[in-house]
Amino acid sequence: MTRLAIIALLATSLPAWAGLPTDPYGSPMWEYNVERYLGNVAPVVLDEQVQVKVPPFAENSSQVPLTVDLSNYPLPIREMVAWVDLNPIPHLFSLTPGPAPATLVSMNFRVQQATTVRVAVLDDDGVWHLGSAFVDAAGGGCTAPSMTAANPDWEQNFGTIRGGAFSRVDGVRFKFSVMHPMDSGMVDGVPLFHIEHVVLRDSASSDPLLTMNLSESAAENPMLVFEFGHQTPDAVLWMRDNNGNEFERKLGGQP
Template sequence: MLRIRLGKTGWRNGLLGMACLVAMAANAAPPDDPYRSPMWRYNLDRYLGEGAVVRHSDQVVLKVPHFAEDATQVPLTVDLSGFEPAIEEIVTWVDLNPVPHLFSVRPEAAEVRVIALNFRIQQASTLRAAVRDDEGNWHIGSAHVEAAGGGCTAPSAAASNPDWSASIGQIRGALFSPLGEQAGTRVKLQIMHPMDSGMVGNIPRFNIENLELRNAASQVRLASMTLSESASENPLFVFDLEHEGKEDGITLWMRDNGGNVFESRLGG
């Protein structure tokens, strides 16, 4: 019979190793969801990756109405003005939508402090905004919206307008100073686009997928966004940015899944 005898040092090292393993397992497990959504852990793995370090944060603020009066146009504001770490990526989703992902944003030559966008909601659901810091940790803010539902499967107004193609791609926008004492630029714009979700009979998916904000003089990317089918028709965007070269103006660039490219210069 083989017996292994460990001295005091061996036992101590073994206990320390076990403690480290327990701590690592505790850190890897995501926190409980205060809203008890059935899609909580599934969407964390889907959009942030399995084993992502996740924590709830009151520095990621979601502003939404308590009840969605119009399920096809629900206003959402993600306010990161109080978020202290450097922001590497922002991912948002609507837990119970047929396509949960709403948008992802990567700040590049600018700091992004506020993002606002209208979205569709299919039923009462919890929304998430996950922010990845420069150490790879994810900070999540959540909010719940009550809704009668049906926003994702409702046809767009463009479907009933035979002349919709004459206005597609028209952009209205301007640059402003952010509210309060915050320095930087507020970009506010709207583009005419049906943003068809593909969930209405005989109407294929047709939506803007990529958006970039660039310095109008150098064309350096300030921030980039990817959009999914949950975004509303004729989407209205707001971005609060902190960046160099504010006097140069901003070029807005968009592309939809049909290969159409839309571009406009704001300010400068």
């Protein structure tokens, strides 16, 4: 059966909903994942102003950099969802911005095979703006044992956060990494163990600058970058993993 035929079959078994454009990458998971993560009610448009940047080839399938550049995206952002179409658990993150949305989000993730990566942004009118990119890969990043698993002393460095706030011409860049195995639960004998929640708060007001839920596709010892156009370089980072461990650190400002 050709891929077109499969898509046709899938399409006939689904209620038709307006507003889903054709996938420029022709991914077999296009409709399924859009519906899974965005639902089948809100309209979806392809939007090149949601810039998704990945390397053309993943040299290391368990550490692939992803950058979502929204500096040219003009509309307010209510939600952001990212997924990796052909990963066993495609969901990568869901992000809810604070009053001033980040203009850039960057992190590293895993790829199980060559795949499209999607980032969708919800505007005030309830429309999802979707950007895509394709990364070629040898694969296996989701089911390979973590480096941490091979290190019997992993707890020594567990939870260590390196990071800070860096000033840009206008605005601020928060950049941090945390030592965490981020085990996907797909390696025999190593249970699921990963950071689920990331919250960045303004130090002074304690208002969240963003909250983020991470899934199994996030990479080991993740490094995250957030850029804001107008924000004091003074924030508190808080993270919690599925075992209930909490990690907290001040980024920038006075210690």
